[in-house]
Amino acid sequence: MSNIKIKSKNLDVFYGDKQALFDVNLDLNEKEVTALIGPSGCGKSTFIRCINRMNDVIDICKVTGNIEMDGMDINDKNLDVVALREKVGMVFQKPNPFPKSIYDNISYGPKIHGKGETKSELDEIVENSLRKSALWEEVKDRLDEPGTSLSGGQQQRLCIARAISVNPEVILMDEPCSALDPIATAKIEELIDELKKTYTIVIVTHSMAQAVRVSQKTGFFHLGKLIEVGKTEKVFKNPDNKMTQDYITGRFG
Amino acid sequence: MSNEHTVKSYEEELQFLKDSLIKMGSLTESQLSDAMDAVIKVDKDSIDKIIKSDEEINKFRSKIDTQIMNLLVKRAPMAIDLRETISSLKISQDLERIGDLSKSNAKKVKPLPLDLPDELLGNLKRLGELVMKQLNDVLDSYVNKNFDKAKEVWEKDEQVDDLTYIAMESVIDFLSKDKKNLDFSTHLIFATKNLERAGDHITNIAETVCYLVKGEYLKGSRPKGKVIHE
Numbered sequence: 001m002s003n004i005k006i007k008s009k010n011l012d013v014f015y016g017d018k019q020a021l022f023d024v025n026l027d028l029n030e031k032e033v034t035a036l037i038g039p040s041g042c043g044k045s046t047f048i049r050c051i052n053r054m055n056d057v058i059d060i061c062k063v064t065g066n067i068e069m070d071g072m073d074i075n076d077k078n079l080d081v082v083a084l085r086e087k088v089g090m091v092f093q094k095p096n097p098f099p100k101s102i103y104d105n106i107s108y109g110p111k112i113h114g115k116g117e118t119k120s121e122l123d124e125i126v127e128n129s130l131r132k133s134a135l136w137e138e139v140k141d142r143l144d145e146p147g148t149s150l151s152g153g154q155q156q157r158l159c160i161a162r163a164i165s166v167n168p169e170v171i172l173m174d175e176p177c178s179a180l181d182p183i184a185t186a187k188i189e190e191l192i193d194e195l196k197k198t199y200t201i202v203i204v205t206h207s208m209a210q211a212v213r214v215s216q217k218t219g220f221f222h223l224g225k226l227i228e229v230g231k232t233e234k235v236f237k238n239p240d241n242k243m244t245q246d247y248i249t250g251r252f253g
Numbered sequence: 254m255s256n257e258h259t260v261k262s263y264e265e266e267l268q269f270l271k272d273s274l275i276k277m278g279s280l281t282e283s284q285l286s287d288a289m290d291a292v293i294k295v296d297k298d299s300i301d302k303i304i305k306s307d308e309e310i311n312k313f314r315s316k317i318d319t320q321i322m323n324l325l326v327k328r329a330p331m332a333i334d335l336r337e338t339i340s341s342l343k344i345s346q347d348l349e350r351i352g353d354l355s356k357s358n359a360k361k362v363k364p365l366p367l368d369l370p371d372e373l374l375g376n377l378k379r380l381g382e383l384v385m386k387q388l389n390d391v392l393d394s395y396v397n398k399n400f401d402k403a404k405e406v407w408e409k410d411e412q413v414d415d416l417t418y419i420a421m422e423s424v425i426d427f428l429s430k431d432k433k434n435l436d437f438s439t440h441l442i443f444a445t446k447n448l449e450r451a452g453d454h455i456t457n458i459a460e461t462v463c464y465l466v467k468g469e470y471l472k473g474s475r476p477k478g479k480v481i482h483e
Contacts, residue, residue, distance in 0.1 A: 208331055209329055236332060236335075237331075237332060237336070238467075238468025245333060248331040248332050249330070249331050249332050249333060250258050250259050250260060250263065251256040251258050251259065252259060
Protein backbone atom coordinates (compact mmCIF):
# COMPACT_ATOMS: atom_id res chain seq x y z
CA MET A 1 0.00 0.00 0.00
CA SER A 2 1.16 3.49 -0.80
CA ASN A 3 1.71 6.06 1.91
CA ILE A 4 -0.35 9.18 1.89
CA LYS A 5 1.89 12.13 1.08
CA ILE A 6 -0.68 14.89 1.07
CA LYS A 7 -4.00 14.87 2.81
CA SER A 8 -6.72 17.50 2.51
CA LYS A 9 -9.60 17.53 4.96
CA ASN A 10 -12.68 19.72 4.64
CA LEU A 11 -10.73 22.14 2.49
CA ASP A 12 -12.62 25.29 1.49
CA VAL A 13 -11.19 28.09 -0.63
CA PHE A 14 -12.77 31.50 -1.16
CA TYR A 15 -11.85 34.24 -3.59
CA GLY A 16 -13.55 37.14 -1.85
CA ASP A 17 -17.25 36.24 -1.66
CA LYS A 18 -16.95 33.50 -4.18
CA GLN A 19 -16.30 30.01 -2.89
CA ALA A 20 -13.97 28.11 -5.21
CA LEU A 21 -13.58 24.84 -3.30
CA PHE A 22 -16.15 23.13 -1.11
CA ASP A 23 -15.17 20.64 1.54
CA VAL A 24 -12.51 18.83 -0.45
CA ASN A 25 -11.22 15.62 1.11
CA LEU A 26 -8.49 14.16 -1.03
CA ASP A 27 -5.47 11.98 -0.29
CA LEU A 28 -2.48 11.95 -2.63
CA ASN A 29 -0.32 8.87 -2.47
CA GLU A 30 3.44 9.06 -2.28
CA LYS A 31 5.35 8.30 -5.49
CA GLU A 32 2.19 8.05 -7.48
CA VAL A 33 0.64 10.25 -10.13
CA THR A 34 -2.75 11.71 -9.28
CA ALA A 35 -4.65 13.28 -12.16
CA LEU A 36 -7.23 15.98 -11.53
CA ILE A 37 -9.86 16.44 -14.21
CA GLY A 38 -12.95 18.57 -14.60
CA PRO A 39 -14.31 21.45 -16.65
CA SER A 40 -12.62 24.85 -16.58
CA GLY A 41 -13.27 26.70 -13.36
CA CYS A 42 -14.07 23.53 -11.40
CA GLY A 43 -11.36 24.15 -8.81
CA LYS A 44 -8.67 21.67 -9.79
CA SER A 45 -5.98 24.34 -10.25
CA THR A 46 -7.13 26.08 -7.08
CA PHE A 47 -6.66 22.78 -5.30
CA ILE A 48 -3.08 22.20 -6.44
CA ARG A 49 -2.24 25.83 -5.65
CA CYS A 50 -3.18 25.06 -2.04
CA ILE A 51 -0.42 22.46 -1.91
CA ASN A 52 2.39 24.98 -2.34
CA ARG A 53 0.48 27.97 -0.96
CA MET A 54 0.45 29.70 -4.33
CA ASN A 55 -2.92 31.14 -3.36
CA ASP A 56 -1.09 33.31 -0.80
CA VAL A 57 -0.19 35.70 -3.59
CA ILE A 58 -3.88 36.44 -4.18
CA ASP A 59 -4.98 38.98 -1.55
CA ILE A 60 -8.65 38.09 -1.51
CA CYS A 61 -8.02 34.36 -1.29
CA LYS A 62 -8.93 32.63 1.95
CA VAL A 63 -8.23 28.97 2.68
CA THR A 64 -9.95 27.09 5.51
CA GLY A 65 -9.94 23.46 6.50
CA ASN A 66 -6.89 21.34 6.60
CA ILE A 67 -4.17 20.34 4.19
CA GLU A 68 -1.17 18.37 5.35
CA MET A 69 2.04 17.07 3.85
CA ASP A 70 3.56 14.19 5.82
CA GLY A 71 1.42 15.30 8.74
CA MET A 72 2.69 18.89 8.57
CA ASP A 73 0.00 21.57 8.35
CA ILE A 74 0.62 23.39 5.07
CA ASN A 75 -1.62 26.28 6.12
CA ASP A 76 0.26 26.91 9.37
CA LYS A 77 0.83 30.68 9.60
CA ASN A 78 4.35 30.09 10.91
CA LEU A 79 5.31 27.75 8.09
CA ASP A 80 8.27 28.86 5.98
CA VAL A 81 6.61 29.12 2.58
CA VAL A 82 9.95 29.22 0.77
CA ALA A 83 10.93 25.93 2.36
CA LEU A 84 7.53 24.50 1.45
CA ARG A 85 7.97 25.47 -2.19
CA GLU A 86 11.40 23.88 -2.19
CA LYS A 87 9.61 20.64 -1.36
CA VAL A 88 6.72 21.26 -3.72
CA GLY A 89 7.76 22.20 -7.25
CA MET A 90 5.42 23.41 -9.92
CA VAL A 91 5.23 23.28 -13.70
CA PHE A 92 2.73 25.42 -15.58
CA GLN A 93 0.67 25.23 -18.73
CA LYS A 94 2.96 27.40 -20.80
CA PRO A 95 6.68 26.77 -20.45
CA ASN A 96 8.11 29.77 -18.62
CA PRO A 97 11.89 29.58 -18.54
CA PHE A 98 13.73 32.50 -16.98
CA PRO A 99 15.26 34.88 -19.54
CA LYS A 100 18.62 33.36 -18.73
CA SER A 101 20.88 30.64 -20.05
CA ILE A 102 19.85 27.00 -19.88
CA TYR A 103 22.48 26.51 -17.17
CA ASP A 104 21.28 29.45 -15.10
CA ASN A 105 17.66 28.35 -15.38
CA ILE A 106 18.59 25.20 -13.48
CA SER A 107 21.23 26.57 -11.12
CA TYR A 108 19.16 29.55 -9.97
CA GLY A 109 16.94 27.57 -7.60
CA PRO A 110 19.69 25.59 -5.88
CA LYS A 111 21.70 28.79 -5.47
CA ILE A 112 18.96 30.73 -3.69
CA HIS A 113 18.15 27.71 -1.56
CA GLY A 114 21.82 27.52 -0.56
CA LYS A 115 22.53 24.29 -2.36
CA GLY A 116 25.56 23.72 -4.55
CA GLU A 117 28.10 26.08 -3.12
CA THR A 118 30.91 25.35 -5.52
CA LYS A 119 30.85 25.49 -9.29
CA SER A 120 31.42 21.75 -9.56
CA GLU A 121 28.54 21.04 -7.21
CA LEU A 122 26.29 23.26 -9.28
CA ASP A 123 27.53 21.61 -12.49
CA GLU A 124 26.53 18.30 -11.01
CA ILE A 125 23.06 19.50 -10.02
CA VAL A 126 22.52 21.00 -13.48
CA GLU A 127 23.60 17.82 -15.23
CA ASN A 128 21.57 15.56 -12.95
CA SER A 129 18.44 17.67 -13.27
CA LEU A 130 18.75 17.79 -17.05
CA ARG A 131 19.35 14.06 -17.18
CA LYS A 132 16.33 13.36 -14.99
CA SER A 133 14.18 15.53 -17.23
CA ALA A 134 15.53 13.71 -20.31
CA LEU A 135 16.98 16.89 -21.78
CA TRP A 136 20.70 16.49 -21.14
CA GLU A 137 21.62 14.84 -24.42
CA GLU A 138 19.85 17.57 -26.36
CA VAL A 139 21.37 20.57 -24.57
CA LYS A 140 24.69 19.50 -23.07
CA ASP A 141 26.67 21.39 -25.72
CA ARG A 142 24.63 24.57 -25.54
CA LEU A 143 24.17 25.25 -21.83
CA ASP A 144 25.09 28.91 -22.32
CA GLU A 145 22.32 29.53 -24.79
CA PRO A 146 19.12 31.17 -23.54
CA GLY A 147 16.44 28.80 -22.25
CA THR A 148 13.97 30.55 -24.50
CA SER A 149 15.92 29.41 -27.57
CA LEU A 150 14.69 25.86 -27.02
CA SER A 151 11.57 24.39 -28.62
CA GLY A 152 8.31 24.43 -26.63
CA GLY A 153 8.66 20.81 -25.57
CA GLN A 154 12.29 21.30 -24.58
CA GLN A 155 11.37 24.44 -22.65
CA GLN A 156 8.77 22.47 -20.71
CA ARG A 157 11.35 19.80 -19.88
CA LEU A 158 13.70 22.62 -18.86
CA CYS A 159 11.01 23.85 -16.48
CA ILE A 160 10.67 20.32 -15.09
CA ALA A 161 14.47 20.19 -14.70
CA ARG A 162 14.30 23.53 -12.91
CA ALA A 163 11.59 22.19 -10.60
CA ILE A 164 13.56 19.08 -9.69
CA SER A 165 16.91 20.90 -9.31
CA VAL A 166 16.07 21.77 -5.70
CA ASN A 167 15.27 18.15 -4.95
CA PRO A 168 11.56 18.47 -4.19
CA GLU A 169 9.25 15.75 -2.90
CA VAL A 170 6.16 16.76 -4.79
CA ILE A 171 5.74 18.10 -8.32
CA LEU A 172 2.57 19.91 -9.30
CA MET A 173 1.81 20.09 -13.00
CA ASP A 174 -0.92 22.36 -14.25
CA GLU A 175 -1.79 21.22 -17.78
CA PRO A 176 1.89 20.74 -18.62
CA CYS A 177 1.27 19.49 -22.15
CA SER A 178 -1.56 21.64 -23.38
CA ALA A 179 0.78 23.88 -25.35
CA LEU A 180 2.86 21.02 -26.76
CA ASP A 181 2.69 18.90 -29.89
CA PRO A 182 2.01 15.13 -29.59
CA ILE A 183 5.67 14.14 -29.70
CA ALA A 184 6.70 16.66 -27.04
CA THR A 185 3.66 15.50 -25.04
CA ALA A 186 4.77 11.88 -25.34
CA LYS A 187 8.22 12.82 -24.05
CA ILE A 188 6.73 14.60 -21.03
CA GLU A 189 4.45 11.64 -20.32
CA GLU A 190 7.40 9.27 -20.57
CA LEU A 191 9.23 11.56 -18.18
CA ILE A 192 6.33 11.60 -15.71
CA ASP A 193 6.46 7.80 -15.66
CA GLU A 194 10.12 7.97 -14.74
CA LEU A 195 9.75 10.82 -12.23
CA LYS A 196 7.04 9.06 -10.26
CA LYS A 197 9.66 6.63 -8.97
CA THR A 198 11.13 9.53 -7.01
CA TYR A 199 8.41 12.13 -6.64
CA THR A 200 4.77 12.46 -5.79
CA ILE A 201 3.10 14.02 -8.80
CA VAL A 202 -0.20 15.82 -9.21
CA ILE A 203 -1.24 16.67 -12.75
CA VAL A 204 -4.15 18.80 -13.84
CA THR A 205 -5.19 17.85 -17.34
CA HIS A 206 -8.01 18.36 -19.80
CA SER A 207 -7.00 15.29 -21.74
CA MET A 208 -8.82 12.21 -20.46
CA ALA A 209 -6.52 10.00 -22.46
CA GLN A 210 -3.53 11.62 -20.79
CA ALA A 211 -5.05 11.11 -17.35
CA VAL A 212 -5.55 7.43 -18.16
CA ARG A 213 -2.02 7.09 -19.50
CA VAL A 214 -0.05 8.80 -16.75
CA SER A 215 -1.98 8.49 -13.51
CA GLN A 216 -2.79 5.82 -10.98
CA LYS A 217 -5.47 7.85 -9.23
CA THR A 218 -7.95 10.31 -10.69
CA GLY A 219 -10.10 12.94 -9.04
CA PHE A 220 -13.01 14.60 -10.82
CA PHE A 221 -13.94 18.13 -9.76
CA HIS A 222 -17.12 19.96 -10.64
CA LEU A 223 -18.17 23.42 -9.48
CA GLY A 224 -15.59 23.39 -6.69
CA LYS A 225 -16.52 19.97 -5.36
CA LEU A 226 -14.56 16.77 -5.57
CA ILE A 227 -17.25 14.56 -7.10
CA GLU A 228 -15.37 11.30 -7.33
CA VAL A 229 -11.90 10.00 -6.70
CA GLY A 230 -10.59 6.52 -7.27
CA LYS A 231 -8.23 4.30 -9.15
CA THR A 232 -7.79 5.73 -12.63
CA GLU A 233 -8.75 2.49 -14.31
CA LYS A 234 -12.00 2.31 -12.35
CA VAL A 235 -12.89 5.96 -12.89
CA PHE A 236 -12.54 5.71 -16.67
CA LYS A 237 -14.05 2.27 -17.18
CA ASN A 238 -16.81 2.26 -14.62
CA PRO A 239 -17.17 5.45 -12.60
CA ASP A 240 -19.50 5.41 -9.59
CA ASN A 241 -20.92 8.86 -10.11
CA LYS A 242 -23.19 9.80 -12.99
CA MET A 243 -21.67 13.28 -13.22
CA THR A 244 -18.22 11.75 -13.67
CA GLN A 245 -19.58 9.48 -16.36
CA ASP A 246 -21.28 12.37 -18.14
CA TYR A 247 -18.08 14.41 -18.07
CA ILE A 248 -15.66 11.76 -19.26
CA THR A 249 -17.98 10.51 -21.98
CA GLY A 250 -18.62 14.03 -23.26
CA ARG A 251 -22.23 14.35 -22.17
CA PHE A 252 -21.88 17.61 -20.28
CA GLY A 253 -24.21 20.27 -21.58
CA MET B 254 -29.13 7.25 -21.03
CA SER B 255 -30.76 10.50 -20.12
CA ASN B 256 -28.00 12.81 -21.27
CA GLU B 257 -26.89 12.93 -24.84
CA HIS B 258 -23.38 13.55 -26.03
CA THR B 259 -22.41 17.14 -26.61
CA VAL B 260 -21.10 15.97 -29.98
CA LYS B 261 -24.19 14.90 -31.88
CA SER B 262 -22.38 12.81 -34.47
CA TYR B 263 -20.79 10.74 -31.66
CA GLU B 264 -24.27 10.03 -30.31
CA GLU B 265 -25.38 9.00 -33.77
CA GLU B 266 -22.38 6.74 -34.31
CA LEU B 267 -23.01 4.90 -31.05
CA GLN B 268 -26.70 4.54 -31.87
CA PHE B 269 -25.84 3.28 -35.34
CA LEU B 270 -23.56 0.65 -33.80
CA LYS B 271 -26.30 -0.50 -31.42
CA ASP B 272 -28.80 -0.64 -34.27
CA SER B 273 -26.44 -2.71 -36.41
CA LEU B 274 -25.93 -5.16 -33.59
CA ILE B 275 -29.68 -5.48 -32.98
CA LYS B 276 -30.25 -6.15 -36.69
CA MET B 277 -27.45 -8.72 -36.72
CA GLY B 278 -29.06 -10.31 -33.66
CA SER B 279 -32.46 -10.66 -35.26
CA LEU B 280 -30.91 -12.06 -38.42
CA THR B 281 -29.06 -14.63 -36.32
CA GLU B 282 -32.32 -15.50 -34.58
CA SER B 283 -34.20 -16.19 -37.80
CA GLN B 284 -31.30 -18.17 -39.20
CA LEU B 285 -31.11 -20.34 -36.09
CA SER B 286 -34.85 -20.89 -36.21
CA ASP B 287 -34.83 -21.70 -39.95
CA ALA B 288 -31.96 -24.14 -39.53
CA MET B 289 -33.79 -25.83 -36.67
CA ASP B 290 -36.96 -26.13 -38.72
CA ALA B 291 -34.99 -27.55 -41.64
CA VAL B 292 -33.54 -30.29 -39.43
CA ILE B 293 -36.81 -31.18 -37.72
CA LYS B 294 -38.82 -31.20 -40.96
CA VAL B 295 -35.91 -32.60 -42.96
CA ASP B 296 -36.57 -29.74 -45.34
CA LYS B 297 -33.81 -29.88 -47.93
CA ASP B 298 -35.15 -27.00 -49.98
CA SER B 299 -34.33 -24.37 -47.39
CA ILE B 300 -30.63 -25.25 -47.08
CA ASP B 301 -29.41 -22.76 -49.67
CA LYS B 302 -31.42 -19.93 -48.18
CA ILE B 303 -29.91 -20.57 -44.74
CA ILE B 304 -26.38 -20.68 -46.14
CA LYS B 305 -27.04 -17.41 -47.88
CA SER B 306 -28.32 -15.72 -44.74
CA ASP B 307 -25.05 -16.67 -43.06
CA GLU B 308 -23.25 -14.51 -45.61
CA GLU B 309 -25.50 -11.63 -44.55
CA ILE B 310 -24.57 -12.18 -40.92
CA ASN B 311 -20.87 -12.23 -41.80
CA LYS B 312 -21.29 -8.95 -43.67
CA PHE B 313 -22.86 -7.41 -40.59
CA ARG B 314 -19.93 -8.61 -38.54
CA SER B 315 -17.39 -6.82 -40.73
CA LYS B 316 -19.58 -3.73 -40.90
CA ILE B 317 -19.73 -3.66 -37.11
CA ASP B 318 -15.96 -4.16 -36.92
CA THR B 319 -15.45 -1.10 -39.08
CA GLN B 320 -17.86 0.96 -37.02
CA ILE B 321 -16.03 -0.03 -33.84
CA MET B 322 -12.62 0.81 -35.30
CA ASN B 323 -13.90 4.22 -36.35
CA LEU B 324 -15.39 4.88 -32.92
CA LEU B 325 -12.18 3.91 -31.16
CA VAL B 326 -10.05 6.08 -33.42
CA LYS B 327 -12.34 9.09 -33.58
CA ARG B 328 -13.86 9.19 -30.12
CA ALA B 329 -11.58 7.30 -27.73
CA PRO B 330 -14.73 6.23 -25.85
CA MET B 331 -14.71 6.19 -22.05
CA ALA B 332 -16.73 4.48 -19.30
CA ILE B 333 -20.18 3.32 -20.52
CA ASP B 334 -19.32 4.22 -24.12
CA LEU B 335 -16.13 2.18 -23.95
CA ARG B 336 -18.02 -0.77 -22.49
CA GLU B 337 -20.72 -0.37 -25.14
CA THR B 338 -18.13 -0.39 -27.93
CA ILE B 339 -16.12 -3.33 -26.63
CA SER B 340 -19.28 -5.29 -25.82
CA SER B 341 -20.53 -4.82 -29.38
CA LEU B 342 -17.28 -6.27 -30.66
CA LYS B 343 -17.62 -9.32 -28.44
CA ILE B 344 -21.33 -9.86 -29.01
CA SER B 345 -20.95 -9.60 -32.78
CA GLN B 346 -18.27 -12.29 -32.65
CA ASP B 347 -20.55 -14.62 -30.70
CA LEU B 348 -23.45 -13.94 -33.05
CA GLU B 349 -21.29 -14.73 -36.03
CA ARG B 350 -20.27 -18.03 -34.47
CA ILE B 351 -23.93 -18.88 -33.77
CA GLY B 352 -24.56 -18.13 -37.46
CA ASP B 353 -21.80 -20.54 -38.47
CA LEU B 354 -23.29 -23.25 -36.27
CA SER B 355 -26.74 -22.73 -37.80
CA LYS B 356 -25.22 -22.97 -41.26
CA SER B 357 -23.48 -26.16 -40.25
CA ASN B 358 -26.79 -27.56 -39.00
CA ALA B 359 -28.52 -26.69 -42.27
CA LYS B 360 -25.85 -28.62 -44.13
CA LYS B 361 -26.53 -31.65 -41.93
CA VAL B 362 -30.05 -31.90 -43.39
CA LYS B 363 -28.84 -33.10 -46.77
CA PRO B 364 -27.96 -36.72 -45.86
CA LEU B 365 -30.95 -37.22 -43.53
CA PRO B 366 -33.67 -39.69 -44.60
CA LEU B 367 -37.16 -38.24 -44.88
CA ASP B 368 -38.77 -40.81 -42.58
CA LEU B 369 -37.02 -40.14 -39.28
CA PRO B 370 -39.07 -41.27 -36.29
CA ASP B 371 -40.74 -38.51 -34.25
CA GLU B 372 -39.32 -39.65 -30.94
CA LEU B 373 -35.81 -39.19 -32.32
CA LEU B 374 -36.44 -35.61 -33.39
CA GLY B 375 -38.61 -34.66 -30.43
CA ASN B 376 -35.74 -34.13 -28.02
CA LEU B 377 -33.70 -32.27 -30.60
CA LYS B 378 -36.69 -30.03 -31.22
CA ARG B 379 -37.02 -29.25 -27.51
CA LEU B 380 -33.34 -28.41 -27.35
CA GLY B 381 -33.62 -26.16 -30.39
CA GLU B 382 -36.59 -24.33 -28.90
CA LEU B 383 -34.75 -23.74 -25.66
CA VAL B 384 -31.66 -22.42 -27.46
CA MET B 385 -33.86 -20.09 -29.51
CA LYS B 386 -35.59 -18.84 -26.38
CA GLN B 387 -32.19 -18.25 -24.80
CA LEU B 388 -30.99 -16.24 -27.81
CA ASN B 389 -34.20 -14.21 -27.83
CA ASP B 390 -33.90 -13.49 -24.10
CA VAL B 391 -30.25 -12.54 -24.24
CA LEU B 392 -30.87 -10.13 -27.11
CA ASP B 393 -33.75 -8.64 -25.13
CA SER B 394 -31.44 -8.21 -22.16
CA TYR B 395 -28.98 -6.39 -24.43
CA VAL B 396 -31.60 -4.06 -25.87
CA ASN B 397 -33.06 -3.24 -22.45
CA LYS B 398 -29.73 -3.28 -20.60
CA ASN B 399 -31.28 -5.76 -18.21
CA PHE B 400 -28.65 -7.30 -15.92
CA ASP B 401 -31.04 -9.70 -14.16
CA LYS B 402 -32.39 -11.09 -17.40
CA ALA B 403 -28.89 -11.62 -18.78
CA LYS B 404 -27.89 -13.41 -15.60
CA GLU B 405 -30.99 -15.60 -15.85
CA VAL B 406 -29.96 -16.65 -19.37
CA TRP B 407 -26.47 -17.38 -18.10
CA GLU B 408 -27.83 -19.61 -15.36
CA LYS B 409 -30.31 -21.34 -17.65
CA ASP B 410 -27.58 -22.72 -19.89
CA GLU B 411 -27.57 -25.61 -17.43
CA GLN B 412 -30.87 -26.69 -18.95
CA VAL B 413 -29.34 -26.53 -22.43
CA ASP B 414 -26.63 -28.91 -21.22
CA ASP B 415 -29.23 -31.28 -19.78
CA LEU B 416 -31.38 -31.29 -22.92
CA THR B 417 -28.30 -31.82 -25.08
CA TYR B 418 -27.50 -34.87 -23.01
CA ILE B 419 -31.02 -36.23 -23.41
CA ALA B 420 -31.07 -35.54 -27.18
CA MET B 421 -27.70 -37.24 -27.58
CA GLU B 422 -28.92 -40.27 -25.64
CA SER B 423 -31.91 -40.70 -27.93
CA VAL B 424 -29.74 -40.50 -31.06
CA ILE B 425 -27.24 -43.00 -29.64
CA ASP B 426 -30.14 -45.24 -28.64
CA PHE B 427 -31.51 -45.12 -32.18
CA LEU B 428 -28.10 -45.76 -33.63
CA SER B 429 -27.50 -48.80 -31.45
CA LYS B 430 -30.69 -50.41 -32.75
CA ASP B 431 -29.41 -50.68 -36.29
CA LYS B 432 -25.90 -50.15 -37.63
CA LYS B 433 -27.22 -48.85 -40.93
CA ASN B 434 -28.41 -45.75 -39.07
CA LEU B 435 -24.79 -44.87 -38.42
CA ASP B 436 -24.26 -42.52 -41.34
CA PHE B 437 -26.99 -39.99 -40.72
CA SER B 438 -27.03 -40.47 -36.94
CA THR B 439 -23.56 -38.97 -36.85
CA HIS B 440 -24.99 -35.89 -38.50
CA LEU B 441 -27.71 -35.68 -35.89
CA ILE B 442 -25.11 -35.94 -33.13
CA PHE B 443 -23.18 -33.05 -34.66
CA ALA B 444 -26.37 -31.02 -35.04
CA THR B 445 -27.13 -31.58 -31.36
CA LYS B 446 -23.62 -30.61 -30.37
CA ASN B 447 -23.85 -27.48 -32.53
CA LEU B 448 -26.93 -26.38 -30.64
CA GLU B 449 -25.16 -26.88 -27.36
CA ARG B 450 -22.25 -24.77 -28.60
CA ALA B 451 -24.66 -22.08 -29.77
CA GLY B 452 -25.93 -22.12 -26.19
CA ASP B 453 -22.39 -21.48 -24.98
CA HIS B 454 -22.06 -18.46 -27.25
CA ILE B 455 -25.36 -17.21 -25.86
CA THR B 456 -23.98 -17.43 -22.33
CA ASN B 457 -20.92 -15.49 -23.52
CA ILE B 458 -23.28 -12.79 -24.73
CA ALA B 459 -25.08 -12.89 -21.38
CA GLU B 460 -21.76 -12.36 -19.59
CA THR B 461 -20.94 -9.47 -21.90
CA VAL B 462 -24.31 -7.84 -21.24
CA CYS B 463 -23.75 -8.14 -17.48
CA TYR B 464 -20.36 -6.45 -17.88
CA LEU B 465 -21.84 -3.79 -20.11
CA VAL B 466 -24.53 -2.91 -17.59
CA LYS B 467 -22.60 -3.08 -14.33
CA GLY B 468 -18.98 -2.74 -15.39
CA GLU B 469 -18.08 -5.91 -13.53
CA TYR B 470 -17.78 -9.48 -14.69
CA LEU B 471 -20.07 -12.12 -13.19
CA LYS B 472 -18.38 -13.86 -10.34
CA GLY B 473 -18.19 -17.59 -9.79
CA SER B 474 -18.67 -20.36 -12.28
CA ARG B 475 -21.81 -20.96 -14.24
CA PRO B 476 -24.05 -23.86 -13.16
CA LYS B 477 -23.36 -26.78 -15.48
CA GLY B 478 -25.67 -29.56 -16.55
CA LYS B 479 -24.78 -33.12 -17.43
CA VAL B 480 -21.44 -33.44 -19.15
CA ILE B 481 -21.32 -34.97 -22.57
CA HIS B 482 -18.28 -37.04 -23.39
CA GLU B 483 -16.53 -35.66 -26.39
